Amino acid sequence: DAGVTQxxxxxxxxxxxxxxxxxxxxxGHDTVSWYQQALGQGPQFIFQYxxxxxxxxxxxPDRFSGHQFPNYSSELNVNALLLGDSALYLxxxxxxxxxxxxxxxxxGTRLTVT
Amino acid sequence: xxxxEQDPGPLSVPEGAIVxxxxxxxxxxxxxxMWYRQYSRKGPELLMYTYSSGNKEDGRFTAQVDKSSKxxxxxxxxxxxxDSATYLCSSGGSNYKLTFGKGTxxxxxx
Numbered sequence: 001d002a003g004v005t006q007x008x009x010x011x012x013x014x015x016x017x018x019x020x021x022x023x024x025x026x027x028g029h030d031t032v033s034w035y036q037q038a039l040g041q042g043p044q045f046i047f048q049y050x051x052x053x054x055x056x057x058x059x060x061p062d063r064f065s066g067h068q069f070p071n072y073s074s075e076l077n078v079n080a081l082l083l084g085d086s087a088l089y090l091x092x093x094x095x096x097x098x099x100x101x102x103x104x105x106x107x108g109t110r111l112t113v114t
Numbered sequence: 115x116x117x118x119e120q121d122p123g124p125l126s127v128p129e130g131a132i133v134x135x136x137x138x139x140x141x142x143x144x145x146x147x148m149w150y151r152q153y154s155r156k157g158p159e160l161l162m163y164t165y166s167s168g169n170k171e172d173g174r175f176t177a178q179v180d181k182s183s184k185x186x187x188x189x190x191x192x193x194x195x196x197d198s199a200t201y202l203c204s205s206g207g208s209n210y211k212l213t214f215g216k217g218t219x220x221x222x223x224x
Contacts, residue, residue, distance in 0.1 A: 004157075031210070042120070042202050042214030043158065056211050090157055094210075101146040101206045105157035 002027060004093050004106035012112045013081050021076045021109045025093030031055075032074040033103060034066060035090040043090055049074055050096055078111075086113045117141050120203055120215025129224050133190040137203035137215050140184065144205040144213075147179045149188045152200045152217065161201075162188065193222045 005024045013019050025032050031050045035043035045058035049068035068074045072093075078085055088110050092103035120137045127133055135149075145166055150158035162177040164170045170177045178187040186203050200217040 033210075033212075035212075040122075040216070042118075042204075042216045043212075045211045045213070048210060056209050058211065088155075092212075101148060101210065101212065102160060102163055103148075103212060104160060105150070107157045110155075 004091055004104055006089075006091050006106040006109050008109060009107070010110045010112075012114060014114055015081055015083060017081050018077065018079045019081060019111060021078075021089050021091075021111070023074045023076070023091030023093075023106060025072050025074070025091075026104050029093035029095050029104070030072050031094045031096045032068060032072065033092045033094070034074070034076045035092065035105075036060070037088040037090055037108070039087070046076070081113045083113050086111060116215075117144075117213045118203060118205055118215040120218055122216050122218060124219040124221060126221045126223060127193055129193060129195060129222055131193050131222070133188075133193050133197070133220060133222075135188040135190075135201050135203070135218050135220070137186040137205075138184055139186065139205050139213075141205070141207065141213070142184075143207035145208070146206040147177070147186050148204045148206075148212070149175075149177055149186075150202040150204065150214075151197075152202060154199075158202055195222050195224050198222050 033048040034046040037043040047057040088108040149162040152158040167181040176189040204212045204214045
């Protein structure tokens, strides 16, 4: 059973550029959440997608946007990159049951902005 | 005040010791409590998941939640060097958004 997969593994971008990160959820999961984890910090919630719509959003600017596809995979887009966007970006998937918080994380994409 | 507070450590123990990891939270709406283990440069791995107050045991791991004091604990019995990692507590309410602590770095020495 394949777990959550993310691509690419590492990415180096320049300030002002745009980046797209990709996530495939665990088999049987239809909800995808994205988190940003700065060095030495816990993950911070960016947003969550279900049925191709953004259901919840954390305290992140509009430069962060996303998309979910009919096969439940998802993309995270970040525009006008800042040095402070350097972090590990984590995707987590879960089944859409009302009472579950069992979110399973992928290995992450490490983004470095120079 | 952060919604979930966790002592970042680091915590260093000898192999075989009982480890106690703790978090506090401030949001009374939180009903779901999770512990994740994260190895260096990897994604978090779900260890324990509990709903509301009480204890949950899984092998060498026991999770405790005390909603009256807003206290979350993870106990590891017979700790092993392979348990060396960062442990993250997280909590959530009805909106499916997880709020994490900063994580506690644990080292188990052989």
